[in-house]
Amino acid sequence: MSDMRLVVVGAAGRMGRALIRAITETPGAVLAGAIERQGSSEIGQDAGILAGLPPGGVKVTDDPLPVFAAAEGVLDFTSPAATTAFASLAAQARIVHVIGTTGLVETDLDKLDAAARHAVLVRSGNMSLGVNLLAALVKRAAAALPDFDIEILEMHHRHKVDAPSGTALLLGEAAAEGRDIDLSSSSVRSRDGHTGARPGGAIGFATLRGGSVVGEHSVILAGPGERIELSHKAEDRAIFANGAVRAALWGRGKKPGHYSMADVLGLADV
Numbered sequence: 447m448s449d450m451r452l453v454v455v456g457a458a459g460r461m462g463r464a465l466i467r468a469i470t471e472t473p474g475a476v477l478a479g480a481i482e483r484q485g486s487s488e489i490g491q492d493a494g495i496l497a498g499l500p501p502g503g504v505k506v507t508d509d510p511l512p513v514f515a516a517a518e519g520v521l522d523f524t525s526p527a528a529t530t531a532f533a534s535l536a537a538q539a540r541i542v543h544v545i546g547t548t549g550l551v552e553t554d555l556d557k558l559d560a561a562a563r564h565a566v567l568v569r570s571g572n573m574s575l576g577v578n579l580l581a582a583l584v585k586r587a588a589a590a591l592p593d594f595d596i597e598i599l600e601m602h603h604r605h606k607v608d609a610p611s612g613t614a615l616l617l618g619e620a621a622a623e624g625r626d627i628d629l630s631s632s633s634v635r636s637r638d639g640h641t642g643a644r645p646g647g648a649i650g651f652a653t654l655r656g657g658s659v660v661g662e663h664s665v666i667l668a669g670p671g672e673r674i675e676l677s678h679k680a681e682d683r684a685i686f687a688n689g690a691v692r693a694a695l696w697g698r699g700k701k702p703g704h705y706s707m708a709d710v711l712g713l714a715d716v
């Protein structure tokens with residue numbers, strides 16, 4: 447089979463550059479395009495150079511249509527507005543759309559579901575192997591300890607714009623699934639002032655931002671007289687980028703649908 451032709455959107459971003467490196471290093475994948483927003487100072491730049499590699503001949507452009515038409519997959523770690531627009535283009539081109547963008551709201555997810563009727567879409571708040579395994583462990587722990595309080599703590603770099611992180615929400619969903627409860631009606635997103643005692647069965651979120659932290663998450667299960675902490679620390683964005691490339695290769699030839707990283711990694715039934 448020929449190498450899978452992949453496009454990176456948001457190519458000049460922190461993840462965009464990591465994705466270009468991951469594609470270049472992965473056998474079976476080849477960089478077929480690099481997209482940035484109109485007006486970006488990186489338009490016309492060689493994507494390899496942008497990612498700290500030797501020049502590879504793919505220039506950054508702001509016109510996704512012809513690039514998607516000649517590709518088989520797109521890797522997208524941008525913003526909710528950009529991702530919903532790219533989803534419609536990827537669906538028209540019938541190419542695999544791997545989405546790492548976080549901060550998506552219900553109306554965005556409806557648009558992604560519509561796109562997934564025509565093309566393969568793989569989306570996860572965290573594309574790393576470690577976090578997806580952690581989610582499976584959290585689901586089990588939450589089910590095994592129904593009376594323990596669950597709190598999710600995360601820290602990210604100072605540039606992150608959404609909270610709680612996509613990973614924190616993914617871990618919250620795993621805990622809620624383990625308890626057979628609905629996350630949106632059980633979560634406590636912030637606390638300030640006289641909050642009253644902790645509601646039983648709540649899943650709490652706490653957010654820290656600062657410096658250059660790539661991503662750290664802890665799920666704390668607190669019971670009477672003892673506490674369990676399940677944690678993941680990301681040290682390099684390559685773990686997310688490698689997961690995204692793996693997802694694209696997995697999605698090649700699959701039926702249209704909205705898939706998760708747990709599907710890609712075979713963890714969906716763990």
Ligand SMILES: NC(=O)C1=CN([C@@H]2O[C@H](COP(=O)(O)OP(=O)(O)OC[C@H]3O[C@@H](n4cnc5c(N)ncnc54)[C@H](OP(=O)(O)O)[C@@H]3O)[C@@H](O)[C@H]2O)C=CC1
Binds near residue numbers: 456482
């Ligand atoms: N699921 C996962 O495993 C991971 C998810 N993420 C998520 O990925 C997203 C991006 O993170 P990060 O790389 O740190 O952010 P950056 O801001 O560094 O990168 C985003 C890039 O997308 C570009 N962009 C925005 N809109 C468009 C558009 N319409 N067309 C083309 N390019 C566009 C931005 O350009 P400009 O700067 O000009 O706006 C920027 O270069 C976030 O939502 C983050 O939470 C991050 C890491 C892992």
Ligand SMILES: O=C(O)C1=N[C@H](C(=O)O)C[C@H](O)C1
Binds near residue numbers: 614680
């Ligand atoms: O914005 C980031 O950097 C990250 N975003 C994702 C999230 O919101 O969880 C994944 C990772 O933690 C890094």
